[in-house]
């Protein structure tokens with residue numbers, strides 16, 4: 542008997558846009574659907590996986606959460622993604638729906654194109670590509686072409702023939718979308734949001750639907766069941782990288798415009814002060830994303846710290862497990878020229 546193809550939703554969007562938050566909300570409102578999650582994260586800490594495993598949603602047990610940690614999913618399609626999908630599809634108890642969260646630095650195009658590979662084409666289809674946008678970051682000009690900065694990078698690296706790496710990636714993720722979620726609307730006013738809509742629309746030639754959200758709260762029925770089959774249309778959604786390739790320009794998409802490292806420091810006795818001081822470190826070094834867990838003496842739970850630009854959220858996430866080494870570990874992501882030694886020293890100083 543011919544099995545129906547399993548729908549797979551690809552959720553993309555720049556670092557910190559709110560992908561994990563939206564998925565968490567989706568899992569808690571999945572209306573009885575069994576969802577398998579494939580999560581790809583940039584940075585070596587696996588924070589997203591932990592956050593999602595801790596959400597206790599019935600739609601998705603811990604076994605159904607698969608983390609791809611060997612780099613950005615767009616570069617590891619053959620070695621990582623396809624074998625993972627094949628294994629998932631061999632399971633006796635197949636999921637009703639697959640949700641894939643790309644890293645914030647991934648180009649969605651190679652991932653969507655992978656659904657045309659014979660191993661999975663007969664069994665799965667891309668229900669839709671959903672691109673989550675940090676509306677506040679757009680309003681603040683985060684993705685606008687920063688000519689001074691790009692020129693400075695070019696001086697260091699002759700091969701850099703791109704626009705700003707942030708701008709390019711932002712556009713590539715929008716170009717791939719079937720649905721755009723303008724998230725974090727709580728952080729801007731109506732006029733700001735209108736400007737964000739216009740800016741996003743001006744970046745793409747296709748016209749996917751755009752919806753607004755705060756904290757990724759979008760009904761499951763809106764996110765799942767788009768029924769697009771995006772893999773059949775991926776040739777019409779070319780990334781800057783694809784276009785440069787077609788023009789005979791050869792350079793790899795290897796994320797070397799971005800840098801990530803993990804900083805470990807001791808226990809943090811004054812978490813409020815630490816977070817305030819971190820804001821200063823983030824601003825001084827133009828850190829794009831910082832996230833991880835802190836060990837607060839006398840607390841049985843670990844403190845989750847999430848920074849997107851200089852906005853920081855923090856909450857006690859779960860109890861340290863018996864035998865788990867307590868510690869403060871934060872992943873830092875920035876452009877490739879961020880000053881790692883200085884940031885390490887500044888975070889260590891901020892913790893004391």
Ligand SMILES: Nc1nc2c(ncn2[C@@H]2O[C@H](COP(=O)(O)OP(=O)(O)OP(=O)(O)O)[C@@H](O)[C@H]2O)c(=O)[nH]1
Pocket residue numbers: 554555556557558559560561562563582589644645646724725726727728754755756757830847848849853854
């Ligand atoms: N104010 C506000 N904060 C939000 C909203 N959505 C998400 N956040 C916060 O933004 C931060 C980043 O959210 P995530 O869901 O982890 O973002 P992400 O896109 O998964 O991040 P990466 O996986 O690192 O790319 C967290 O601190 C969230 O709580 C929102 O609508 N409003």
